[in-house]
Amino acid sequence: MNHIAPVPVLTIDGPSGSGKGTVSRRVAEHLGWRLLDSGALYRAVGYAAGAAGLDLTDAEAVTRCAQSTKIRFQASADGGDTRILVNGHDATDELRTETAGAAASAIASIAAVRQALVDLQLGFRKSPGLVADGRDMGTVIFPDAPFKVFLTASAAERAKRRYKQLKEKGLNVTLASLQREIEARDHRDASRAVAPLKPAPEAVLVDSTGMRIDQVVARVLAVVQPQ
Numbered sequence: 001m002n003h004i005a006p007v008p009v010l011t012i013d014g015p016s017g018s019g020k021g022t023v024s025r026r027v028a029e030h031l032g033w034r035l036l037d038s039g040a041l042y043r044a045v046g047y048a049a050g051a052a053g054l055d056l057t058d059a060e061a062v063t064r065c066a067q068s069t070k071i072r073f074q075a076s077a078d079g080g081d082t083r084i085l086v087n088g089h090d091a092t093d094e095l096r097t098e099t100a101g102a103a104a105s106a107i108a109s110i111a112a113v114r115q116a117l118v119d120l121q122l123g124f125r126k127s128p129g130l131v132a133d134g135r136d137m138g139t140v141i142f143p144d145a146p147f148k149v150f151l152t153a154s155a156a157e158r159a160k161r162r163y164k165q166l167k168e169k170g171l172n173v174t175l176a177s178l179q180r181e182i183e184a185r186d187h188r189d190a191s192r193a194v195a196p197l198k199p200a201p202e203a204v205l206v207d208s209t210g211m212r213i214d215q216v217v218a219r220v221l222a223v224v225q226p227q
């Protein structure tokens with residue numbers, strides 16, 4: 001029989017601030033694979049729903065919004081960060097804020113919203129491979145992925161990292177409020193009924209507390225390319 005090998009996927013799931021975003025991007029660059037930032041999709045829907053003045057707890061309205069929102073990732077003209085277009089508007093900067101993260105987390109607990117984003121995510125699986133960053137990449141979206149990582153770090157360390165990132169972007173936040181928000185979001189993501197944040201049974205657990213980013217990248221690459 002003539003089997004076509006499925007396109008390989010490396011799933012990197014974990015809580016916010018675990019370093020998933022940076023690690024996923026660097027690992028994808030190193031492997032020459034595509035990158036799916038699934039959190040950006042939830043942020044985009046939360047943003048679109050907010051911009052339309054919807055009540056984020058109105059499951060039907062937010063689901064219709066998720067089904068109709070056009071989300072596009074576009075390489076930036078100056079070689080910088082990938083731009084994210086939401087219904088044609090470059091919302092990259094707005095999507096990075098804590099407000100957008102909280103809105104994403106709220107609408108992400110609606111099962112029909114998650115369903116509306118499934119095909120879009122599956123479409124990222126193209127040759128030569130995909131690095132998929134999120135909460136349910138290894139458990140729900142790509143359960144057959146040959147490589148799975150669950151990346152964590154302590155809440156205190158994650159709050160510190162996020163604080164540094166946001167400060168560098170000139171945003172005005174306090175460390176204590178960030179840690180509280182991170183813990184609240186973790187709790188909501190891990191305790192929701194649909195696609196809760198949890199490691200796939202076969203995922204390799206990587207705790208990045210106290211590790212430098214290049215050490216984490218090397219550790220994750222070793223899952224795909226064992227020495």
Ligand code: C5P
Nearest residue numbers: 016038039040042104105108134135136
């Ligand atoms: O990863 P990021 O912080 O951008 O994700 C924002 C929110 O989107 C998360 O807090 C989570 O609620 C939701 N999310 C999700 N499933 C994913 C990715 C993100 O529920 N695969």
